Amino acid sequence: MIGALDMLLLAALAAIPLSALFATTRSGRWLLVAAYAVQFGLLIMLQPATAAHSALSFQLLGNAVGWQMDALGWYFAVITIGSAGFAAAYAAGEWSEVNGRLGLSLRWLYAGLQINVLAMLLLLASGDFVSLFIGWELTSWAGLILMLLAGGDAIRASLRYIVYAIAGGMTVFAGLVITQAAVGSLQFDALHAAAPSLGTGRLWAIALLFILGFSVKMASMPFHLWQAPAYAYSPAPGSSFLGSISARMGLFGIALVAIKLIGLAQLDRLSLVTDLVDLRGLLTWVAVFTAILPTFVAMRQNDARLLLGWHGVGQGGYMLLGVIIADRLGSAGGLLHVFNHATYQAILLMAVFAVIHRTGTADLNRLGGLVTRMPLTFLAMLIGIIGLAGLPPMNGFVSKWMIYRALIVDGHPLLFVATVISTLGTVLSVYKLLHNTFLGQLRLEHEQIHEAPWSMTVPMLLLCVVVFVTGAAPGLVLQYVAAAQQAIGLEPVRYILGGIESPTGSLDMLWITAILFAGFGIGAVLFYLIGGRSRRVHQLDNYAGGHFLTADVRYQYSDNFYAGLMHRIRPWYRGSFEWTESALVSALGAASTLARGFFEQANPAQWVLVGTTVIMTWVMWYALG
Amino acid sequence: MNWAIGLVMFVGAVGLSVIGIAGMLMSNHLFRMVLALAVAEAGANLLLILAGYRWDAAAPILLPGHSTQAMVDPVPQAMVLTAIVIGVGVQALALSLVIRVRQHYATLDMRVARQRMQDALDQAAGVVPPRSQEGPAGERPLPAPTRTIEAGGPHD
């Protein structure tokens, strides 16, 4: 009996060969966008309230392996298919034609996107540890397809990625076999049932291994180095898809294994040194540092894609923070932020790639003044950065507000201050992005630039609508967040259409939006009625000190942005993590040279004697001891 | 008296093996290495013989009329016979390889031969050897010698 989940998985599977087949023509690509719509429809038909089981189940090596999708997986799946659909639509028109001519393999691009979606759906629908690991590894390797496509810098970045990803995967693998040894089964229920009776040593091992493994995908500190370049250098649709959702699979894993299966009560048993520090406390600080440091790394980037990539890492910290606090408001904020981040991050990356599509560069020192040339893209990026910075009325504000609120209510003032520092960095760096791309002086070579084609702007603007609507009426998403919270055994948030209702402080975005627009309206009326003495001039028509400036004179700085601030905080950028990583690689190289030295001996038989001697000594030692 | 001979035999067997193995490790001359191998094998064979030997028994050859006599355990002797045959075969093969190495590299020094082999393998694979090409002449890979060189290796 084929259920709705099977239909979804089958559709995703069938779309892979179709993608490879149809990706080369424009109409074919729109057909593939329709295929995502079909998958989205099939997903919506699933009932998220009760877990949907797949008819597909195996008995493999003594383990029952099956798939089922509960509300948590469903929530992530909606974001996954949505991101993929928008990415596919964005690339369907002119973008693919231009890049296809430049040698990009469109078949691999679209097939890779669909493979990623299938792998993630398999992960999100996992019903036991074996299917979880299958989904996990497939997701890791599928991401590689999209990352490798661009060639050049992307290859180095993806090699780095895959080493991290395998390391994470193997850590999960270790967690899996140790769970089996401790619990005797690889079913989710078995761990859930046995967790209270496990000794702390075993529980530490299981929790730590799974969380570490999933953290690598999340790019939590100290595993954060790989993500920004790996996602940034992927081709546009790949980058926007990966940047939106891929890293969140780690969050899904943590929510599933740590929160749902092991459970908060058991997690709180895990403490170090006389209850001074416990695992959750440690993780909250990891999350906060992940929110801060990458954000300030992002501020230094001069490649718009990398800037956004580093923000993706930082925002992951907020989500982890919310989920680990795990109270009603915080966990809802963390989960909601997954959706919100996916929407505005997709907008921002699409806007940046639209600029690349027209100008050929994402170098923030070589752009500027494009606002009149690409107004729609500008509008999209503006809405995107308002979301990313967490300002009302966009949706990023809601989720961040919930996390702040939870931190204050639960009494974590230090964490709160830390997240505020992170937000400060976010605001500064997104302004840099907007300013250096769209504001300031127009470059002479960009004078003939015009707006990106509709096939690229329409998906962006649609996403802007989503960002705005879910910002003004977060209840639309919060109902699914509440269901997801329930699915992992947390108290669901009490939501209204406009936001949150709680005794410690409510939030109604409908009111806030209304007031904001009223304020904007009053400002606009004042400006146009009372002021309004403005005259349009050509962008290249510039004067300074009464002197005409020719267009090739660079008078408006974008290079060395925030020079004063950077001068103050420069000593903090030590590159300790880069240094540690390269030290580790060097150490591996040294060990490797040593191992090679072992094999490349002048006298081949030497080790026979040494081996015999060592073994004999061991035997003697054993005989005596 | 028998135990004294036995002791000598045992010490001899172990000693031969040790001498052989030590000789193989301490020498860099291909031919001597083969000889050392032969010595080590002789030691091992002797030990195997001793494992089944009885001093008060006759050789395990079945003759008419002597069937009741106590005999030495024939199994180890049969094995040693096999081992000797195998050993001779392996040594012959080793010697033929030594000749081939000498023909190709004009040396019987293991260190030189190994270096030449490494260089040849690296070159065939297109991997630049890690040693500096600007180093002193002795450090550089030597040009391949022709087969007519008479006094090639240092041990010839």
Add this chain to the structure above:
Amino acid sequence: MTDVTLAVVLPLLGAFLLPLTAHRGLHWLGMLLGPALLALAALLLFATWTAFESPYAIALGGFAPPLGITFYVDLLGLLFALAVPLTSLLLWPGGSDEAAIRQQSLTLLLAAALTGMALSGDLFNLYVFYELAAVASYGLAASSATGPAFVAAFRFLLISALGSVVTLLGIALIYFKTGTLNLAHLATLSERLADPQGLAAFAMLLIGFGVKAELFPVNAWVPEVYAATGKRVAALLAGLASKLAVLAVVRILLLVFPHDEARQLLLLLGTLGVLSGELAAWQARDVTRMLAWSSIGQLGVVLVAFSLPGKAGLIAGVTVAMHHLVVKSALFLLADRWGGAVDRLKGAATASPLGAALFVLFALSLLGLPPLPGFWSKYLVLSGLAEAGSGMQHLALGVILLGTVIEGGYLLRIITRLYAAPERDIVPPAHRFPNLFASGLLALLLVAGAILIDPLWQGLNTLAASATDTQVYVQTVLGGKGITR
């Protein structure tokens, strides 16, 4: 029922007949003889496999064990024995010139010896077959008749021959303590060997047989021999010969030394092998030696798997060994044209898309991407290690996982080069058809393994149940039960 011995005899006969066909215009016969004999041997073994009901012993020459030499036929032995002619057939060196005939004759000799090793029930007989296989592999190592090949073969010979001397000393020690070399008889006397001297004897056997099993630390020959010979020979030695040597060690371990200390020793050496092999491969800059070192690491995993006690260990070991047999043979076949520097492989995928795709498939399976069989084999080993749960085993678990990460690093280095844009339009050559065909067959086998993993595992369960039961072995050989002729 003595037809199993023919699987040893026929290739052996062929090995000596084959050189005769070189001189008399009998090339067509020479071309046919080897494959035909191997196919016949495979058929014989397959017939035995399908007709198999319970293990039985064959007393060669009519002498009853423990005095005479026995062959012992059980599923474990048959599985490995069946792998021998099949793999040799797949890796058969074609051609009809003199050098090719020499190589074919040596391949037949190797096949005969390895089949003998799989079936032998006597320690000394095992040693003789091992030596025979060793001699054949020296010849194969030198078969490309270049300077490096001769040096590498000679160095291989030195290690291996010295190892044999150590083995012989070990056999002498065992004979001292027990007075027998029949494995079944030794199994009944295994308590006598449960002391340091017995352990020393095991260690000596391990070092001797370990040379071909690429056991740490007697595996220094591996990279140079594989780099210097043809890739088919490398595939034969790395894929097949090493597995049979492991089987010899496992038989000895199961029957003669069922002690924890012996397992610990195997575990330790296996772990060190994983570590040293994977580390050395990290810096290898040419594909052949990278694969060679990686094969040392993989064999380390095989040994770790077999060191696990009981059925679980045997199942895990057989799975890993068979997986490695398929994957490493195929990778070496694909490395035939791609054996040079990794950097020279840029753009190879455009010249040989199928070859590149197969390479990726095998590499992914080696890394353990589910649902490929490599994942399940790794899963069996790791869960066994986690379950056994002592500190040493947890260390081995960590080392194997670390090894996989390193392996991912260097295999991906190759794969990214394959799909990179070619540099200056120098495209690496495409594959020869026979190699592509053979590795394609192996890929089909791999995919079939992925689909049929559960039935295979159940089959392995029955195989392991009988193979780990020492009583069955002893009663079959010594109890006069089931002995034919």
